[in-house]
Amino acid sequence: MTTVGVLRETAGRERRVALTPDGVARLRKLDVAVLVEAGAGARAWFEDIGYEGAGAVVAGRDRVYADSDVLLCLHPPDDVAACRPGQVLIGLLNPRSNRDLMQRLATAGVTVISLDLLPRTLSRAQAMDALTSQANVAGYKAALLAAEAYSGFFPMLMTAAGTTRPAQVLVLGAGVAGLQAIATARRLGALVTGYDVREAARADIASTGATVLAGPERTGKEGEGGYARELSDDEQSAQQSALDEAIPRFDVIITTAQVPGRPAPRLVSENALSKMRPGSVVIDLAAAPDGGNVEGSIPDTRTVTDAGVTVIGAANLASTVPGAASTAYARNALALLTHLMPRGEVVLDLDDEILAAVVVSHGGALTRKEIRS
Structure with missing residues (x-):
C-alpha cells in the first residue's frame, strides 16, 4: 500500500x-x-x-x-x-x-x-493547477487588504452629510489574481480599471465590466504556458512612461504581474509613487527580496512613503486565508x-x-x- x-x-x-x-x-x-x-x-x-x-x-x-x-x-x-x-x-x-x-x-x-x-494551457490538468487556485485566493484578499488600508471608502456613499465618491482602483496584471482583485474591488463598490500587455487579458478585463487602461501598442506579448513574456527594453520604457502618467490618478493600485523564472517587472516607479495623493494605497503581490512590481516594496512589510502613500509588500497573501x-x-x-x-x-x-x-x-x-x- x-x-x-x-x-x-x-x-x-x-x-x-x-x-x-x-x-x-x-x-x-x-x-x-x-x-x-x-x-x-x-x-x-x-x-x-x-x-x-x-x-x-x-x-x-x-x-x-x-x-x-x-x-x-x-x-x-x-x-x-x-x-x-x-x-x-x-x-x-x-x-x-x-x-x-x-x-x-x-x-x-x-x-x-x-x-x-504546470502549463495553464493543458485543459485536462486544470484541476491540478495550484498556481491558479492560490492566485485566486490572493487576488480576493488583495482587494480586501487594500480596502482596509485605504483612508476612504471603496463604494460611493450617499448620506445626509453628503456624497462620498467611490475609490478609483487600478489593477496591473490581469492573470487569475488580477481578475479576482478586479472582481472583488468592483463588488466592494470601487470604480476599477485594469491593465495588461496581453491582448487576451485586456479582453478578460473588459468582460468583468472594468475599464481597460490603454497603453503602448505592442504585439506578441504571450509567453509560454499562457503567462506574459518578459518585455524588451524599448517596450519596458514605453510601458513605464504610460504608467507613470496614469498611476497618480488612482487611489489604490494592486499589482500582480509576474514572469515565470524571471524577476517581476517593475511597474510602479518611485516617480509615480511620489505623485500619488496622500492616503493612497499600493499592494504589491509580486514583492520579493530582489524586487517586485513596486519600487521600494518589501515582502511582508507595510511602509508609508514621504508623500503619505501606504505600500504593502504582499507576496504570500493566500497564506492569510x-x-x-x-x-x-x-x-x-x-x-x-x-x-x-x-x-x-x-x-x-x-x-x-x-x-x-x-x-x-x-x-x-x-x-x-x-x-x-
Missing part, C-alpha cells in the same frame, strides 16, 4: 497545509495510507483529531519522512535533506529559483514534482495524486504530457533542461 505523508510547513509565516482532512478521506477510499505530521494543519484550523477521524495516522516528523512513499508540502521544507532515495516530493517548489536544491534532491534519488510548472487556500491546494494535490497513482500505486510515465511538465527530477537526474544549473 502506498503511503502519502503530509509535512508541516516550515516557512515562518506560512499558515497553509498541503492536505485537509477531507483530502485524507478521499485518499483512504483509494486504499492509500496517509501519515500527517502532528500540528501540520493547526495554523489553518485543521486539528489533528480531524485528520485521525478521516483515517490518517498523526505522527512525528521523523516518521513521516521515514515511512512515506510520497510527501506533500507547499514550499521546500527546511530539512528536505531528510528525503530518502525513491521518495516522491510534491509541492510548489519554485525549481527555476531553487536550482541548487533541485540538483541536490536529484542526486539524492528523490523524484521531485513541482506544481508551479489559510482555510480556503489549503482546501483549494489539497484538491489540486489530490487531482495530481489520482493521475500519478491510477490504481493506488505510483506510476511515473514521463511520456504523459502532464507529468512531463511537472516532474523536475527522477532516477537520479534532473529531467527539465531549463532547471539544470
Whole structure:
C-alpha cells in the first residue's frame, strides 16, 4: 500500500497545509495510507483529531519522512535533506529559483514534482493547477487588504452629510489574481480599471465590466504556458512612461504581474509613487527580496512613503486565508495524486504530457533542461 505523508510547513509565516482532512478521506477510499505530521494543519484550523477521524495516522516528523512513499508540502521544507532515495516530493517548489536544491534532491534519488510548472494551457490538468487556485485566493484578499488600508471608502456613499465618491482602483496584471482583485474591488463598490500587455487579458478585463487602461501598442506579448513574456527594453520604457502618467490618478493600485523564472517587472516607479495623493494605497503581490512590481516594496512589510502613500509588500497573501487556500491546494494535490497513482500505486510515465511538465527530477537526474544549473 502506498503511503502519502503530509509535512508541516516550515516557512515562518506560512499558515497553509498541503492536505485537509477531507483530502485524507478521499485518499483512504483509494486504499492509500496517509501519515500527517502532528500540528501540520493547526495554523489553518485543521486539528489533528480531524485528520485521525478521516483515517490518517498523526505522527512525528521523523516518521513521516521515514515511512512515506510520497510527501506533500507547499514550499521546500527546511530539512528536505531528510528525503530518502525513491521518495516522491510534491509541492510548489519554485525549481527555476531553487536550482541548487533541485540538483541536490536529484542526486539524492528523490523524484521531485513541482506544481508551479504546470502549463495553464493543458485543459485536462486544470484541476491540478495550484498556481491558479492560490492566485485566486490572493487576488480576493488583495482587494480586501487594500480596502482596509485605504483612508476612504471603496463604494460611493450617499448620506445626509453628503456624497462620498467611490475609490478609483487600478489593477496591473490581469492573470487569475488580477481578475479576482478586479472582481472583488468592483463588488466592494470601487470604480476599477485594469491593465495588461496581453491582448487576451485586456479582453478578460473588459468582460468583468472594468475599464481597460490603454497603453503602448505592442504585439506578441504571450509567453509560454499562457503567462506574459518578459518585455524588451524599448517596450519596458514605453510601458513605464504610460504608467507613470496614469498611476497618480488612482487611489489604490494592486499589482500582480509576474514572469515565470524571471524577476517581476517593475511597474510602479518611485516617480509615480511620489505623485500619488496622500492616503493612497499600493499592494504589491509580486514583492520579493530582489524586487517586485513596486519600487521600494518589501515582502511582508507595510511602509508609508514621504508623500503619505501606504505600500504593502504582499507576496504570500493566500497564506492569510489559510482555510480556503489549503482546501483549494489539497484538491489540486489530490487531482495530481489520482493521475500519478491510477490504481493506488505510483506510476511515473514521463511520456504523459502532464507529468512531463511537472516532474523536475527522477532516477537520479534532473529531467527539465531549463532547471539544470
